[in-house]
Amino acid sequence: MASSAGLALCGKALVVRGGSRFLAASTASSDDDSLFIYDCSTAEKKSPGNEGEDGRPTxxxxxxxxxxxxxxxxxxxxLTDDSKRLILFRTKPWQCLSVRTVVRRCTALTFTASEERVLVADKSGDVYSFSVLEPHGGGRLELGHLSMLAVSPDDRFVLTADRDEKIxxxxxxxxxxxxxxxLGHTEFVSRILVVPSHPELxxxxxxxxxxRLWEYRSGRQLQCCDLASLQEPVEPRGHKRFAASRITFWxxxxxVALLCDSVPVVFVFQLEASGPQLVFRQQLTFSHRVxxxxxxETRGLxxxxxxHESPLELWRPVQGRWxxxxxxxxxxxxxxxxxxHWAMLEGSAGAEDGFGGLYKATFDNVTSYLKKKxxxxxxxxxxxxxxxxxxPGPPGRAKKARSGSTAWSH
Incomplete structure (x- = not known):
C-alpha cells in the first residue's frame, strides 16, 4: 500500500515520515543535532496464525x-501502519511506549485535548479509543461512520466526516x-480542522x-470558498477537480494554509474575526510535488x-506577501x-492521487439508452x-411463369 510522505510539527519537534520509517528532529536554532529514527518493520508483530480483536486472522x-x-x-x-498497529511514543525524550493491535487498518487518529486517550478511525468507519496513561490497554469501540476525525478543544465533541459528504x-x-x-458538501470530505483560536469554528x-467554514455545534455554514475559481494557472494543466490533503492553522x-492533492499549490487564507470570514491572500506555487x-508558530510554513536537493522549504510573510x-x-x-535518509521518502513518489477512488462515478446512461433504442x-x-x-421463388420457376404468361398473351 503506497502512502505519501508526511510532515508533523509540534513546538520545536518536527517529524518526517515515509514508508515504514520516520525521523524526528528539532527546529531549534541551537546546534542540537540529535535525531530519533524509528522503523515500524522492527516493531513486534502477531504471528500469521494469531487472531485480531474481531476474532479473525490478522x-x-x-x-x-x-x-x-x-x-x-x-x-x-x-502512528498507525498497514500492519494493523497503533504505536505510541513519549517525545521528551523519545521512547516507544507500546505497540497495540487494531481491528482494521486505521487512516486517521487524534489525541484528546486532555491527552488521556488517542482516538483512531479505521477504513470501515469505526472509531476506537485507546488509553495513553495505560499504554498497553485494549481499545474500546466509540462510534462509526467516518474517514476523517477531530475532537473539540474542550473534549466535549467528536467530529467525524465520511465519503458521503456529511460531517x-x-x-x-x-x-x-x-x-x-x-451538510453542504457535494463530494467526499477530505479534511476537517477545529480552529485552535476559535474553538467554536x-x-x-x-x-x-x-x-467551508462552519459553526459546528449548530451545523450552520458560515462561508464557502470555491478553490477552483482562485487557482492560478499551474503546470501540469488539466486538473478539473482536486481536494485538500492538509489544512493547517497559524x-x-x-x-489558514491549504495543500491540495493533485496540484503543486498551497492556498493561504486570513481568518478575520469579524463575521467570522475567510479572506483569500495568496497562492504559493511549487515546481515539485508537495x-x-x-x-x-515562531517560524512559518x-x-x-x-x-532531493531541497526537500524542505520554509515560507513566511514579508510585508504582507509569503x-x-x-x-x-x-x-x-x-x-x-x-x-x-532519502530512501524512506522515495517510495512516496507512487502515491500520486490519494483521493482518486473517492469521487462519485458518473455514467452517461442516456447515450447508451438512445443507442440501444x-x-x-x-x-x-x-x-x-x-x-x-x-x-421470391426459385430462379427457374420464375422464368417458367413468365414464359407461360407470354404464351397466353398470344
Whole structure:
C-alpha cells in the first residue's frame, strides 16, 4: 500500500515520515543535532496464525505508516501502519511506549485535548479509543461512520466526516447522541480542522473543490470558498477537480494554509474575526510535488517536497506577501538529515492521487439508452419490411411463369 510522505510539527519537534520509517528532529536554532529514527518493520508483530480483536486472522501488511500525529502539548506522538498497529511514543525524550493491535487498518487518529486517550478511525468507519496513561490497554469501540476525525478543544465533541459528504458532531461522553450535522458538501470530505483560536469554528475541505467554514455545534455554514475559481494557472494543466490533503492553522497570524492533492499549490487564507470570514491572500506555487505542510508558530510554513536537493522549504510573510526564506543553519541541518535518509521518502513518489477512488462515478446512461433504442427500432423496421415483401421463388420457376404468361398473351 503506497502512502505519501508526511510532515508533523509540534513546538520545536518536527517529524518526517515515509514508508515504514520516520525521523524526528528539532527546529531549534541551537546546534542540537540529535535525531530519533524509528522503523515500524522492527516493531513486534502477531504471528500469521494469531487472531485480531474481531476474532479473525490478522493479515500481514508491509509496515507502511498510514497516519501520525502529536498530542496537544507535544509530549506524545502516535502512528498507525498497514500492519494493523497503533504505536505510541513519549517525545521528551523519545521512547516507544507500546505497540497495540487494531481491528482494521486505521487512516486517521487524534489525541484528546486532555491527552488521556488517542482516538483512531479505521477504513470501515469505526472509531476506537485507546488509553495513553495505560499504554498497553485494549481499545474500546466509540462510534462509526467516518474517514476523517477531530475532537473539540474542550473534549466535549467528536467530529467525524465520511465519503458521503456529511460531517457529524457527536457528544464524546455519549457518541450515539448527535449534536448536529454540517451538510453542504457535494463530494467526499477530505479534511476537517477545529480552529485552535476559535474553538467554536470548523474548517472542512472536499472533493467538490471547496473550503467551508462552519459553526459546528449548530451545523450552520458560515462561508464557502470555491478553490477552483482562485487557482492560478499551474503546470501540469488539466486538473478539473482536486481536494485538500492538509489544512493547517497559524494562530500567530490567523492564517489558514491549504495543500491540495493533485496540484503543486498551497492556498493561504486570513481568518478575520469579524463575521467570522475567510479572506483569500495568496497562492504559493511549487515546481515539485508537495508531500505535506506544517505551520510552526515562531517560524512559518514548513513545506516537504519531492526534491532531493531541497526537500524542505520554509515560507513566511514579508510585508504582507509569503516568500521562501533563504536557507539558514536550521534548514541546512534538517535537509541534511533527509538527504541521509532519502530512501524512506522515495517510495512516496507512487502515491500520486490519494483521493482518486473517492469521487462519485458518473455514467452517461442516456447515450447508451438512445443507442440501444435505435438498434431495436432498426431491427423492428427490418422485420416489418420482410413481412410485406414475400420472398421470391426459385430462379427457374420464375422464368417458367413468365414464359407461360407470354404464351397466353398470344
Amino acid at each position: 493479515d500481514q501488511g508491509n509496515d507502511t505508516i498510514l497516519a501520525s500525529t502529536f498530542s496537544k502539548s507535544g509530549s506524545y506522538f502516535a 457529524r458532531v457527536s457528544w464524546a461522553a455519549a457518541p450515539h447522541s448527535i449534536e448536529a450535522f454540517c 470548523l474548517l472542512s475541505s472536499s472533493g467538490d473543490c471547496t473550503l 494562530a500567530q497570524e490567523s492564517c 508531500w505535506d505542510i506544517a505551520l510552526e 514548513w513545506v516537504l517536497q519531492d526534491c 516568500q521562501s526564506v533563504p536557507e539558514g543553519a536550521v534548514l541546512q541541518r534538517l535537509s541534511g538529515h533527509l538527504h541521509g 435505435g438498434e431495436r427500432l432498426q431491427q423492428q423496421l427490418e422485420k416489418q419490411q420482410r413481412r410485406k415483401s414475400p420472398p
